[in-house]
Amino acid sequence: MKFEKPTSFMGVPIEGAYEKAIKDQEESARNKTPESKPIIPNPSNASPEDGFVYIPSIGLYLAKEKTLKGLNWEKTHEELANQNTFMPTISQFKEFVKYLRSNPSGTKDATGQEISSILDEILTVRNPWRSEWLDAKFEVVDKTLGMFGGKTLIHYDHRFSNGSLQAGKSEPLDDYLTSDKKPGISLDDWLENANKYGLPKPDVKEGELYYWHPRNGTVAGFVADSGGAGLYCSEGPSVRDGVLGVRAAKILGGNK
Amino acid sequence: MAQKIYKNSTEVTNVHGVPFYLEDIVQACLTGRLNLFLQGDTGSGKTQLARDAMSYFGDKSMFLLGRNDMDTRELFRQINLEKLRGAKSTSEIKEITDKVDSHLVVVDELPNACSAVRAQLFNLFDGFIELDGKAYPIGNGYSVGIATGNIGQKFTESSNELGRALKDRMHVIVDVDYFSPTPSDTLEILSGSTNPRVEFEFSYKDASKGIIQKHHEIKDKEIPLDKILLANYLLHGLDYSGKGSKRKMKDAWPTELDAREQVSDIGLVLPVSVRAAKSITRLSQSLDEIAKEKGATSLDTFDSMMAAYKLVAAYSGVLNEAAVQEKYAGDRYKAIDQVILATKGEFDRNSQNIAAGLEMAYSGKTDERILNKFQDRWAFMQDTLRHLAEYAKTQKEK
Numbered sequence: 073m074k075f076e077k078p079t080s081f082m083g084v085p086i087e088g089a090y091e092k093a094i095k096d097q098e099e100s101a102r103n104k105t106p107e108s109k110p111i112i113p114n115p116s117n118a119s120p121e122d123g124f125v126y127i128p129s130i131g132l133y134l135a136k137e138k139t140l141k142g143l144n145w146e147k148t149h150e151e152l153a154n155q156n157t158f159m160p161t162i163s164q165f166k167e168f169v170k171y172l173r174s175n176p177s178g179t180k181d182a183t184g185q186e187i188s189s190i191l192d193e194i195l196t197v198r199n200p201w202r203s204e205w206l207d208a209k210f211e212v213v214d215k216t217l218g219m220f221g222g223k224t225l226i227h228y229d230h231r232f233s234n235g236s237l238q239a240g241k242s243e244p245l246d247d248y249l250t251s252d253k254k255p256g257i258s259l260d261d262w263l264e265n266a267n268k269y270g271l272p273k274p275d276v277k278e279g280e281l282y283y284w285h286p287r288n289g290t291v292a293g294f295v296a297d298s299g300g301a302g303l304y305c306s307e308g309p310s311v312r313d314g315v316l317g318v319r320a321a322k323i324l325g326g327n328k
Numbered sequence: 329m330a331q332k333i334y335k336n337s338t339e340v341t342n343v344h345g346v347p348f349y350l351e352d353i354v355q356a357c358l359t360g361r362l363n364l365f366l367q368g369d370t371g372s373g374k375t376q377l378a379r380d381a382m383s384y385f386g387d388k389s390m391f392l393l394g395r396n397d398m399d400t401r402e403l404f405r406q407i408n409l410e411k412l413r414g415a416k417s418t419s420e421i422k423e424i425t426d427k428v429d430s431h432l433v434v435v436d437e438l439p440n441a442c443s444a445v446r447a448q449l450f451n452l453f454d455g456f457i458e459l460d461g462k463a464y465p466i467g468n469g470y471s472v473g474i475a476t477g478n479i480g481q482k483f484t485e486s487s488n489e490l491g492r493a494l495k496d497r498m499h500v501i502v503d504v505d506y507f508s509p510t511p512s513d514t515l516e517i518l519s520g521s522t523n524p525r526v527e528f529e530f531s532y533k534d535a536s537k538g539i540i541q542k543h544h545e546i547k548d549k550e551i552p553l554d555k556i557l558l559a560n561y562l563l564h565g566l567d568y569s570g571k572g573s574k575r576k577m578k579d580a581w582p583t584e585l586d587a588r589e590q591v592s593d594i595g596l597v598l599p600v601s602v603r604a605a606k607s608i609t610r611l612s613q614s615l616d617e618i619a620k621e622k623g624a625t626s627l628d629t630f631d632s633m634m635a636a637y638k639l640v641a642a643y644s645g646v647l648n649e650a651a652v653q654e655k656y657a658g659d660r661y662k663a664i665d666q667v668i669l670a671t672k673g674e675f676d677r678n679s680q681n682i683a684a685g686l687e688m689a690y691s692g693k694t695d696e697r698i699l700n701k702f703q704d705r706w707a708f709m710q711d712t713l714r715h716l717a718e719y720a721k722t723q724k725e726k
Binding site for chain 1: 550552553554556557587590591593595596629630666670673675677679682684685686688691695698701716719720
């Protein structure tokens with residue numbers, strides 16, 4: 073068998089590619105902090121106009137860009153707390169998407185182009201895979217236990233204090249879709265008629281948005297790739313991925 | 329010059345900016361020596377397309393009609409091999425089979441033939457006849473087959489005996505119903521003749537020498553490394569899942585995949601087989617040649633490999649049938665387009681690393697800093713680059 077050396081691969085010249093790759097790698101290593109922490113902007117010091125969009129219906133600012141990529145769900149909460157920001161709940165994220173979709177030409181904090189780019193990142197069915205954490209953890213209570221026996225609880229409004237993550241609120245879920253829809257549910261109907269936790273109701277209209285229902289021990293996120301986009305309530309909290317990040321949320325002036 | 333009656337200007341694919349029609353795909357299969365199955369509804373023109381292909385070979389082609397009451401004895405009689413029954417020795421059989429000089433075997437309605445006859449027909453396509461477990465070559469070194477049939481959407485399922493046989497022996501399967509003639513084609517077809525029968529009245533001007541010569545050129549032509557790497561991706565890259573090899577998952581694929589992977593190309597398609605990878609590469613070489621003849625000036629490896637992948641893989645049983653039905657309304661070509669899109673993204677993102685890896689390997693080195701750039705679905709590149717580095721070292725020593 074003969075393997076003739078090519079001069080290029082898919083338009084990329086072979087000559088010099090090796091040296092460039094090593095140089096880039098060394099450069100990237102030099103730019104990392106000693107602890108190899110992800111480099112993120114510090115949203116708490118930024119003015120609301122800097123990288124955030126204000127959502128009037130919920131009185132919150134949500135970041136235009138995802139940060140803290142490569143961290144698991146709990147570690148993401150911890151880092152966000154260090155930045156005086158927090159992880160948006162499903163409902164807050166839903167309001168964010170709804171607000172952007174209803175203001176395609178721009179808001180006081182974001183240009184039309186920025187809004188289009190944010191929505192493309194969240195919703196467009198294309199590669200690569202994108203995903204962002206949302207603040208909801210689910211627990212199916214043992215059937216034999218107390219008043220919530222057999223019910224699914226949603227834990228949200230998490231706060232990180234004294235080295236541990238605590239749910240601010242824990243409530244039994246009702247009036248929500250308890251089966252997967254792949255695809256799908258209607259994006260418009262979800263945005264308009266979700267329950268108080270941001271989950272689609274059982275009678276949600278059919279559509280192209282994927283939906284994975286909550287399972288015991290899972291957390292929430294929003295995912296999109298070339299196969300579809302959807303609300304993912306079945307993610308393991310320990311998952312980490314270089315493209316899985318968070319859209320930091322903040323209240324003007326400080327902590328929630 | 330061969331006489332063509334089949335008329336269809338619906339584009340099947342586009343390679344290097346050149347449109348390819350069904351007759352071009354048939355030609356690519358002939359020059360690539362790839363068996364072709366034309367799936368389609370009755371009256372869709374598939375038999376005429378196959379008959380047109382016969383005209384390239386003059387009298388060195390044969391036409392057989394698949395019937396459920398045909399046995400192998402009748403098959404041999406039809407191909408003038410009835411003397412085989414009386415042949416006593418291996419040399420006698422060889423003498424008889426040597427005289428079969430058909431280069432192209434066309435079998436209309438192949439699914440109608442019983443499995444024993446079908447097995448012999450597939451052997452004829454591959455250039456031999458099997459008697460008492462021994463293979464005797466026919467066709468003087470070049471033989472290829474075209475079969476037609478309408479066996480519905482589920483024929484590539486592994487549980488189906490015919491489906492398995494087709495996947496094993498037909499290299500390219502095209503569903504002609506997806507590429508129906510345009511209204512202007514049918515306008516011409518209808519204004520030309522109202523004879524609803526397949527036209528058999530064509531001139532026998534033998535163009536077989538040209539086809540066979542072209543085949544040898546394609547066969548002997550060096551395959552660019554880009555194509556080999558792409559084929560390796562289809563074999564190994566598409567085998568990756570978070571749960572390990574999809575091949576090893578067997579029936580657990582795709583249901584046991586992580587939900588995120590279920591909706592990506594990982595849950596949509598299985599890797600191709602080695603045989604399919606060879607067919608894709610060969611077909612891509614043929615498509616390149618035809619594109620050049622049609623005026624293409626620059627050849628894009630990815631373009632022709634993916635066009636070939638679409639034609640070979642769509643009906644080869646690699647797709648997740650449930651997903652094809654659910655998300656693509658049963659359209660396998662649309663599903664494969666999605667895989668191609670994902671593959672394009674993968675290669676775009678990794679081409680810089682691959683270029684670096686190739687330069688490293690061709691200098692005989694294996695640098696872990698480069699090798700470690702290839703993870704998950706790209707992990708196969710580590711072994712590939714190590715192998716190329718070894719190859720480069722041996723070449724230097726020579």
